[in-house]
Amino acid sequence: MPDLLSVLTSLAWPLAIALAWLAGEFGQRWTGLPRISFYGLVGFALGSAQIGVLPAADLGPVALLANIAFGLVLFELGNRINLRWLVNNPWIGVAGLVESSLTFVLVYLVAIAFGAAQITALLMAALSMATSPATVVRVINEQKSSGQMTERVLHLSAQNCVLAVFAFNAIIGIWLFRTQDAVSEALWQSLVMLAASIVAGAVFGLLVPALLRAIGNAQQDTTVAFALAVILLVSICDVGGLSPVVAALAFGLTVRSRRVTFTQTQRNFGALGEVLTVLLFVYAASTLDWRLVAAGGVMAVVVVLVRLLAKTAGVAAFSHLSGVTWRKGALTGLGLAPLAVFVILMLEHARYAGLKVVDDLHAMAAVAMLLEVFGPIIIQRALIWAHEAPESHHAA
Numbered sequence: 001m002p003d004l005l006s007v008l009t010s011l012a013w014p015l016a017i018a019l020a021w022l023a024g025e026f027g028q029r030w031t032g033l034p035r036i037s038f039y040g041l042v043g044f045a046l047g048s049a050q051i052g053v054l055p056a057a058d059l060g061p062v063a064l065l066a067n068i069a070f071g072l073v074l075f076e077l078g079n080r081i082n083l084r085w086l087v088n089n090p091w092i093g094v095a096g097l098v099e100s101s102l103t104f105v106l107v108y109l110v111a112i113a114f115g116a117a118q119i120t121a122l123l124m125a126a127l128s129m130a131t132s133p134a135t136v137v138r139v140i141n142e143q144k145s146s147g148q149m150t151e152r153v154l155h156l157s158a159q160n161c162v163l164a165v166f167a168f169n170a171i172i173g174i175w176l177f178r179t180q181d182a183v184s185e186a187l188w189q190s191l192v193m194l195a196a197s198i199v200a201g202a203v204f205g206l207l208v209p210a211l212l213r214a215i216g217n218a219q220q221d222t223t224v225a226f227a228l229a230v231i232l233l234v235s236i237c238d239v240g241g242l243s244p245v246v247a248a249l250a251f252g253l254t255v256r257s258r259r260v261t262f263t264q265t266q267r268n269f270g271a272l273g274e275v276l277t278v279l280l281f282v283y284a285a286s287t288l289d290w291r292l293v294a295a296g297g298v299m300a301v302v303v304v305l306v307r308l309l310a311k312t313a314g315v316a317a318f319s320h321l322s323g324v325t326w327r328k329g330a331l332t333g334l335g336l337a338p339l340a341v342f343v344i345l346m347l348e349h350a351r352y353a354g355l356k357v358v359d360d361l362h363a364m365a366a367v368a369m370l371l372e373v374f375g376p377i378i379i380q381r382a383l384i385w386a387h388e389a390p391e392s393h394h395a396a
Helices: 002-031 035-046 061-079 083-088 090-113 118-128 133-143 148-177 182-214 223-240 244-257 264-286 290-295 297-316 326-334 340-352 356-360 362-385
Strands: none
Touching: 002 035, 002 264, 035 133, 035 264, 035 362, 061 133, 061 148, 061 223, 061 244, 061 264, 061 340, 083 090, 083 148, 090 118, 090 148, 090 297, 118 148, 118 297, 118 340, 118 362, 133 148, 133 264, 133 340, 133 362, 148 182, 148 244, 148 326, 148 340, 148 362, 182 223, 182 244, 223 244, 223 264, 264 340, 264 362, 290 297, 290 362, 297 326, 297 362, 326 362, 340 362
């Protein structure tokens, strides 16, 4: 019997991934909703804190694969960022700064109003600034959407991630030092970490295309080469205490500047990316404890609503200045709703680093669960309402 239990435990994750994939395929076919919403539901239902079907991933191979999957998504997002566009139209970046700052302030005030400790409120506010690139990229690729709103959501989600990483690490630093010099010291360390992460990604972005040209493969299918490079970069960041989020974004951005871009067949890194995407969303949802989700439920609903309002209003306010209508500006802000995977992985990294303060973020667990399911649906609806998804994908 113990041998049978051991075998079943070993098969738990592969079976969960297969079940999630089936749920996503049939769920999307029957409802028209994004597949990743169903991946999240399966992960939460089978999670170890829920009914004990999935063994805890901890720092094992499943967690590593999830981080690699996230790195691949971030690389692809960075590869789609056009810095020249942001320079020519700086109001897009300004809108991103305003909506993320407004989100920080409003979420902080909500958390304090609900009686949260100051450090908890600050961390919630920092995490709420972000937009989950995994959800954004996956839904945009699945919908085959293109247009002004699509591009703005991609660019703003990348900006939001960098700002959230900086703010989160700065607040953690302040909490750890707890001295009068904590603010300047923590901000400086967070800036150094960001700079080092950018440099690491940029170095990879220069070396990999050069290597591909040296072996005569620069214009061919480079999916495997970039995937291996992302795996190595994420591992280096893990060991070196750098941000794999920022490094992978910088890697993709630098590769684009070297004029090495993905073809349509390479979106999501092909079959490899598809499998890892399923694993990523199942893993992320499986780490959520239903007791924490239930405990933070009421505050989470308010945080989700306030965050949606802040991002929508912040982007819409700069619509005309940045060259789009109020309607498209508001829909762009609405498209920044996804959050779950980014928050969950950031909290897991902090927990593995021994930061016990993250255990008090009950409401963020509930926010993550809500947006794990509804975040993909919100951005899908926004893309459809903006008329940037083909008609064949409008089934609801």
